Amino acid sequence: MTTLTVEANHLTRIYGGREAVSNVSFTLSKGEVLGFLGPNGAGKSTTMKMLTGNLAPSQGSVKICGIDMIENPKEAKALIGYLPETPPLYREFTVDEFLSVAARLHGVTPKHIKAAVQRAKERCGLTEMSNRLIENLSKGYQQRVGIAQAIIHNPMVVILDEPTVGLDPIQIRDIRALIKELGGEHSVILSTHILPEVEMVCDHVQIIDKGKLVFNGSIDILKQQRHGNKLVVGLSKPPVNEELLKVKGVEAVETLENGLLRIRYAAGKTPAEALVEAAVKKGWGLHQINPDQTSLEDVFVQLTYQDTAAA
């Protein structure tokens, strides 16, 4: 299949007897944005280093557009743009100089360098910073230069390690838009701590914890998990729980600390209407009814916690 841009097969990395990443496999197709989630030290950066050939995997293999990273590193690396955790910037250069060097080293032909630099600057909002020394730029702008050098050669796969760290909210929005745009023609892998960001820009999500992949699937599955089949109902004169269970569709009722009730129902059969009807008829004093959204954080904690509990 030619549409597969990244294939990771059973990636394992051992640091001094400890498995930092163990047996991680996944694939990514053209035009997809993959979000990499995980607590600190989970192995996100290590995995990314292996994908980009900065670190040799102890076991397993990486293929970029079908080219093996270990056997043909040069050809494979030509298809990748990478922004590491700390943006790799030569501080003594100006933005233009640095981006030209980046373009040249990534094999952009001499006559296209100028255009490539210009394009990368426009995409990352750096046009006004052309002649500034990177040393004198703020952290946010340095981060943008880091992103610019990763996309300068128009790579098939863009790998960004925490790209929105240190940016202000407006810049974050711009960068997210840029990532979405990149996702159209290329494949993007990004790691982040910010969970809503994943929801906004990613098609696929992977949650990694203690070196193991604990969740790998499309964002929709995660969203579903998030909008679980639950309602929060507030009644001023609540009946006994058995009364509520009689309402069509209700499967379980639990009383929350703040006096509200959480009602679980079978997937797809929301009892909201029936509940309102019953409440009015029987005078339960309904004052609130809401779908209960577990935050993405909760889902995340659940997933990573389950793993700990299982282990």
Place this chain on the structure above:
Amino acid sequence: MILNVARKELKSVFASPMGWVILALLQFAFGTYFLNGVNEYFEVMSGAIRPAERTGVTSFIGQSVFGLASFVMLFSVPLLSMRLISEERRSNTLPFLFTAPLSLTEIVIGKFIGLVSFLSILVLMIGVMLATLNVWADIDLGYLISNVLGLWLLVASFSALGLYFSSLTAQPVVAAIITFIALFGLLIVDRFLTGDDATVVNYLSLMHHFQPFARGLIDTADVAYFLLFILTFLTLTVRRLDADRLRG
């Protein structure tokens, strides 16, 4: 691709005033020695009456200038080579090179060429400076070429060694100190074992192999020694960087 890396290194040296300052200061030192040499030549030769006491102007001035140059390079090469890899390690820019479609060998050779071409400017300037004597004297061109080649090989060897020590640490200053000590040791190692010319230790001394060039003799054995020296340390550097990738 190798040249692109070299270009980046050169650009980096000249991006700050440091590159220019080093060039200017060293050129000033060599120029002063050159002028002094010319003055002294007249003084000494006017006193030398017997033909046997007379020496050529090229070797008289060349000796002092090239002697100084090889000594100055002992200090300046470590200072220039220290940044090559350790600085990249310290500011986390190595992933930039590792992610680019470059092999480790290309990165190392590129960096080496970058530094050597900077130093070649100096060597070349010395050569040109001495060649200007040709305007009013008939100089010994062979002597000059052998000295320039010898100095260039010496400087390239220094650079290779410096590059290797730079790859070992993340602290440029540490790299400079280790390089300096190692170079100093290699230069003077033959002083400790005078008398027995055939010892293996003597053969390792860089000075031992530089002397023939300084006398105007280009010996393939010495050229081979320098080339092997360079090759060894470049290979070690590649291995060191590869270990980074393998062991993290």
